[in-house]
Amino acid sequence: MLAPAPAVWHDAPWRALPPLAGEVDADVCVVGLGGSGLTCIRELLALGRRVVGIDAGHVAQGAAGRNGGFLLAGLTAFYHDAVRDLGRERALAIYRLTMREIDRICDETPEVIRRVGSLRIADSPEEAADCDRQLAAMRADGLPVERYAGPEGRGLLIPTDGAFHPLARCHALARRAIDEGARLYEHSAAVDVLHGGVATAAGRVRARHVVVAVDGGLERLLPEFHGLVRSTRLQMLATAPAPEVSIPRPVYARWGHDYWQQLPDLRIALGGGRDLGGEAEWTHDAAPSETVQVALERILRERIGARAPITHRWAATVGYTTDRMPVAVEARPGVWAIGGYSGTGNVIGALLGRAVARAIVHGESPELAAFARKD
Ligand SMILES: Cc1cc2nc3c(=O)[nH]c(=O)nc-3n(C[C@H](O)[C@H](O)[C@H](O)COP(=O)(O)OP(=O)(O)OC[C@H]3O[C@@H](n4cnc5c(N)ncnc54)[C@H](O)[C@@H]3O)c2cc1C
Numbered sequence: 001m002l003a004p005a006p007a008v009w010h011d012a013p014w015r016a017l018p019p020l021a022g023e024v025d026a027d028v029c030v031v032g033l034g035g036s037g038l039t040c041i042r043e044l045l046a047l048g049r050r051v052v053g054i055d056a057g058h059v060a061q062g063a064a065g066r067n068g069g070f071l072l073a074g075l076t077a078f079y080h081d082a083v084r085d086l087g088r089e090r091a092l093a094i095y096r097l098t099m100r101e102i103d104r105i106c107d108e109t110p111e112v113i114r115r116v117g118s119l120r121i122a123d124s125p126e127e128a129a130d131c132d133r134q135l136a137a138m139r140a141d142g143l144p145v146e147r148y149a150g151p152e153g154r155g156l157l158i159p160t161d162g163a164f165h166p167l168a169r170c171h172a173l174a175r176r177a178i179d180e181g182a183r184l185y186e187h188s189a190a191v192d193v194l195h196g197g198v199a200t201a202a203g204r205v206r207a208r209h210v211v212v213a214v215d216g217g218l219e220r221l222l223p224e225f226h227g228l229v230r231s232t233r234l235q236m237l238a239t240a241p242a243p244e245v246s247i248p249r250p251v252y253a254r255w256g257h258d259y260w261q262q263l264p265d266l267r268i269a270l271g272g273g274r275d276l277g278g279e280a281e282w283t284h285d286a287a288p289s290e291t292v293q294v295a296l297e298r299i300l301r302e303r304i305g306a307r308a309p310i311t312h313r314w315a316a317t318v319g320y321t322t323d324r325m326p327v328a329v330e331a332r333p334g335v336w337a338i339g340g341y342s343g344t345g346n347v348i349g350a351l352l353g354r355a356v357a358r359a360i361v362h363g364e365s366p367e368l369a370a371f372a373r374k375d
Pocket of ligand 1: 190
């Protein structure tokens with residue numbers, strides 16, 4: 001096991017926020033200051049609610065500040081698989097909601113986004129045939145997609161996707177939320193989440209509503225999700241500037257197991273190989289492991305052709321659900337839970353954060369219905 005390390009995104013200073021001490025009152029307490037929780041907080045503020053947000057570590061300490069930086073429409077399942085599993089109407093509704101959410105994310109923080117599209121590249125004849133099925137299903141429903149052939153390989157181009165700086169976005173959201181009146185506390189882990197509030201080691205937030213916006217580790221904080229959500233480690237590495245290669249848009253390869261993008265300063269951020277790490281990757285330990293890092297290094301050198309030295313190796317945990325559908329539910333009276341994005345939560349987490357805020361304020365949210373489990 002290698003030591004935990006900063007992600008490539010940790011390139012700007014962040015002024016630490018105080019821990020919670022004593023009792024505070026709010027209309028809503030949001031637990032987890034990643035992209036999902038911060039989006040929820042800003043939506044609640046826009047709807048006139050008093051909000052307190054707490055995080056066990058610092059803002060975007062989890063996957064939200066340590067991920068691949070892809071903004072992908074749809075669910076973790078490719079579109080044609082989602083149609084098979086959910087039915088056409090529901091899969092299409094969810095896909096459209098996520099496209100709209102990418103638009104909102106771009107409007108909200110344009111300074112950290114590159115709307116350059118994304119590639120799905122096939123690594124085998126079977127995967128090429130699967131790309132054909134995805135293309136057909138998306139075209140049948142009028143969704144934006146093109147066939148692609150280029151230096152990265154052959155597959156599909158989704159022109160409406162994009163790439164972003166995940167940590168810079170979270171910092172921007174947190175700063176704005178504070179300016180808009182939210183009270184945010186770092187190093188304040190929720191130890192008890194109850195109807196009517198949240199307890200930390202040194203304080204308590206009294207609030208009618210609680211939103212737990214935790215992806216990796218959701219089942220630890222709310223044990224009722226054991227069996228549905230299981231936390232796993234995802235790993236990445238990054239290089240010094242690699243002018244020897246040119247990758248204009250994020251690439252998703254080998255059935256989405258591996259993914260990489262070239263940043264504006266020409267560094268490469270590459271993730272994946274989780275399937276190659278075996279059972280050991282089902283863990284809450286966010287330190288990179290040698291097996292997966294060796295696999296990533298091979299992709300970097302042999303597949304991508306980059307020679308630049310590796311400067312960063314890191315990992316973070318996310319929640320996978322058994323059916324690969326996210327969690328967005330009132331788990332206990334007055335306590336909402338969102339998470340379990342099964343590896344792609346940048347867009348859906350924000351979408352569900354907004355949707356839950358509206359459900360709390362208006363008593364319902366049409367977006368949530370599309371994600372409800374039918375059981
Ligand atoms: C390496 C990697 C690459 C990825 N690449 C992509 C990608 O390219 N595109 C994509 O869409 N998704 C990607 N993902 C998934 C995506 O990062 C996550 O789904 C998303 O960021 C989850 O954000 P969140 O705000 O919901 O939760 P989290 O990031 O899990 O944030 C939850 C916060 O809650 C805090 N917390 C935890 N427990 C407590 C507690 N008891 N009390 C208070 N606070 C607590 C944590 O400190 C954390 O800051 C990737 C994930 C990883 C790890």
